[in-house]
Amino acid sequence: MTLSGICSTTLSLTLGALCLVAASGCSSQPAEFTTTSSLNCVDDSPGCVSSRQSALRTMVADKSKSWVKQPADASAHASGVRLFALRQRRRDLTCDELAHGKREADTAPNVLRANASRLTHAQIARGVILAGEVSRDLAREQAKRCGKT
16 A cells, blocks of 8 residues: 555544544434434445444434434435434334335435435435335335324
């Protein structure tokens, strides 16, 4: 590895660690505050991956599920954090929250495609695939517990 590669890797790891420290230092704050920057981190750098993993753990652990009805933008869909959290928490969601999550998953592909200038084709494709899977999972859960969807 070249000196510039080592410096670049070191900088990425340092920035990733700073993001994690900043996020963990705010753990007493509402989930909305601690996960917002993680939802906007859509690249595959180690720092972003760690930040998204931390945000997912925070959202899944949030007993209030306050994040479920918060608005989501294209970056939030592209990061996959909210969609994965909806999938993981589907058995704990109320029928109203399931319906809201399904609507979000159903609209995510259009939101992602409308923001093609800010996202890569791969980010859009992954988001669209994940949104379809989550929508189907939430629909099955709705059908089981909430009657007709």
